[in-house]
Amino acid sequence: MARTAGSIIANDPSDPLAHVTAPPLNETAAERQERLEKETEAKQVSDGIDRDIEAEREATKARKPIKILLLGQSESGKSTTLKNFQLMYDPKAFRLEKASWRAVIQLNLVRSFHVMFDAVTRAQELNQKGENALIIPPELLRIKLRIMPLLAIENILIRRLTPEGSGEVEAVQLGASTGLAKAERTKHYIKEVAINSTKGWKEAFTGNPASPTRQSFESGDDIDWNDPKDPGRVIHECAEDMIKFWNDPIIQRLLNQQNMRMQEVSGFFLDQLDRVTAPRYIPTDDDVLRARLKTLGVTEHRFTLSTDVATGKLIGRDWRVFDVGGHRSQTAAWVPYFDDMDAIIFLAPISCFDQTLAEDLKTNRLSDSVQLWEQLVRNQLLRETNLILFLNKIDIFKAKIKSGVKLADYVVSYGNRPNDFESTVDYLRKKFAGILKEGSPLPRHFYGHLTAVTNTQSTQYILTNLQEMIMREVFVKSSLL
Numbered sequence: 001m002a003r004t005a006g007s008i009i010a011n012d013p014s015d016p017l018a019h020v021t022a023p024p025l026n027e028t029a030a031e032r033q034e035r036l037e038k039e040t041e042a043k044q045v046s047d048g049i050d051r052d053i054e055a056e057r058e059a060t061k062a063r064k065p066i067k068i069l070l071l072g073q074s075e076s077g078k079s080t081t082l083k084n085f086q087l088m089y090d091p092k093a094f095r096l097e098k099a100s101w102r103a104v105i106q107l108n109l110v111r112s113f114h115v116m117f118d119a120v121t122r123a124q125e126l127n128q129k130g131e132n133a134l135i136i137p138p139e140l141l142r143i144k145l146r147i148m149p150l151l152a153i154e155n156i157l158i159r160r161l162t163p164e165g166s167g168e169v170e171a172v173q174l175g176a177s178t179g180l181a182k183a184e185r186t187k188h189y190i191k192e193v194a195i196n197s198t199k200g201w202k203e204a205f206t207g208n209p210a211s212p213t214r215q216s217f218e219s220g221d222d223i224d225w226n227d228p229k230d231p232g233r234v235i236h237e238c239a240e241d242m243i244k245f246w247n248d249p250i251i252q253r254l255l256n257q258q259n260m261r262m263q264e265v266s267g268f269f270l271d272q273l274d275r276v277t278a279p280r281y282i283p284t285d286d287d288v289l290r291a292r293l294k295t296l297g298v299t300e301h302r303f304t305l306s307t308d309v310a311t312g313k314l315i316g317r318d319w320r321v322f323d324v325g326g327h328r329s330q331t332a333a334w335v336p337y338f339d340d341m342d343a344i345i346f347l348a349p350i351s352c353f354d355q356t357l358a359e360d361l362k363t364n365r366l367s368d369s370v371q372l373w374e375q376l377v378r379n380q381l382l383r384e385t386n387l388i389l390f391l392n393k394i395d396i397f398k399a400k401i402k403s404g405v406k407l408a409d410y411v412v413s414y415g416n417r418p419n420d421f422e423s424t425v426d427y428l429r430k431k432f433a434g435i436l437k438e439g440s441p442l443p444r445h446f447y448g449h450l451t452a453v454t455n456t457q458s459t460q461y462i463l464t465n466l467q468e469m470i471m472r473e474v475f476v477k478s479s480l481l
Contacts, residue, residue, distance in 0.1 A: 076349045080453045081345065098283050105287055143245050223282075232279070290454050301320070344385055346390065348372075350394070373435060390449055392452070396452075397421075447466070
């Protein structure tokens with residue numbers, strides 16, 4: 001319908017509202033001019049409001065932080081991946097926390113000796129029953145006696161790490177992670193600290209992280225090296241005997257006989273005894289990444305990405321990375337975090353194919369990871385979320401396969417395929433990729449990476465590439481490209 005002369009609003013006789021928009025009858029030229037000016041002004045105001053609303057909508061999209069969720073079973077490498085993010089994008093804060101991680105590393109160390117003490121005790125118990133166990137020579141028992149103060153240090157460190165209800169101490173069955181025979185697991189327990197991530201446990205060691213006088217922990221200025229109660233003093237005094245005990249051929253044979261693979265346990269520092277027991281030991285970045293501390297609840301790290309790695313442009317985009325507990329009792333807590341996530345990094349520790357869950361000795365750890373991955377893939381809430389797979393602890397997996405441990409003994413579907421690294425890892429990669437292809441509600445690209453997240457250089461290379469991919473996906477969804 002043609003626009004009525006003298007009006008910017010079309011008038012359709014069949015329109016029931018036409019009389020509202022029609023020009024007044026007997027309108028003079030001056031009145032018509034005034035009306036048109038008002039209509040024009042009103043339209044300009046309306047268009048301006050529309051532009052402001054659209055600009056606010058686009059600005060909100062741009063300001064919205066990018067959210068990444070780290071998922072996987074307990075000891076899969078989630079916390080280590082989170083620490084890699086922090087080391088990459090907030091290195092100052094990472095290094096200011098080294099005082100607290102020094103205590104964690106000391107606890108990891110004395111906990112390893114506690115495990116070995118239990119192995120010696122177990123051999124002695126078997127000998128008393130007349131079973132053919134390895135005989136522990138008197139000299140080795142005397143060394144053990146001299147380093148028994150480490151058990152008291154373990155308790156001191158636990159108390160310092162769990163002040164005023166900031167954590168829990170669990171009695172964990174020994175062997176699920178070390179390969180101990182199932183028949184022995186129910187008899188032997190060790191203490192494991194579980195830290196509540198919402199409590200300020202680190203402040204007990206770092207003081208006030210926001211203090212303007214604190215520049216870095218690298219110099220060790222925050223440590224009272226003359227403190228007689230510093231656990232590091234006792235550890236250093238025991239250092240020579242600790243080294244002898246760990247390197248003794250009898251201990252190595254004993255651990256091998258009991259199938260205790262200490263090198264595979266998170267928080268392994270026995271290969272660094274000279275350095276870690278030094279009187280003025282300060283953790284390196286790699287030490288912090290390797291340190292083991294179980295967390296309860298959700299750990300969140302925030303950082304601002306100042307430049308786009310692909311273009312080099314300034315973007316100032318906020319990122320949030322969440323680490324949710326992986327213990328079976330905590331997996332129900334994952335679901336509330338599925339909403340509004342831009343990507344999920346799922347860590348599957350494939351080196352654990354011959355181990356069972358500490359909380360369920362009947363469940364194989366690799367099988368558990370496969371089931372968790374399948375649940376994520378099929379979840380309708382995540383149908384438009386990027387799923388990124390880390391087949392983690394690939395270094396341990398490779399060493400285990402090379403040593404002759406057969407994947408087919410634990411993964412029946414592997415059949416008679418060659419038991420070499422390339423064949424086994426290719427099978428597992430295709431297994432996880434197939435689950436994504438068959439179970440995903442919507443077509444997805446498979447982002448699968450072989451990782452050892454304790455390796456800073458390779459992990460940060462992968463995270464940098466993922467950062468670019470996630471940014472592009474977010475921009476596409478936000479219609480900003």
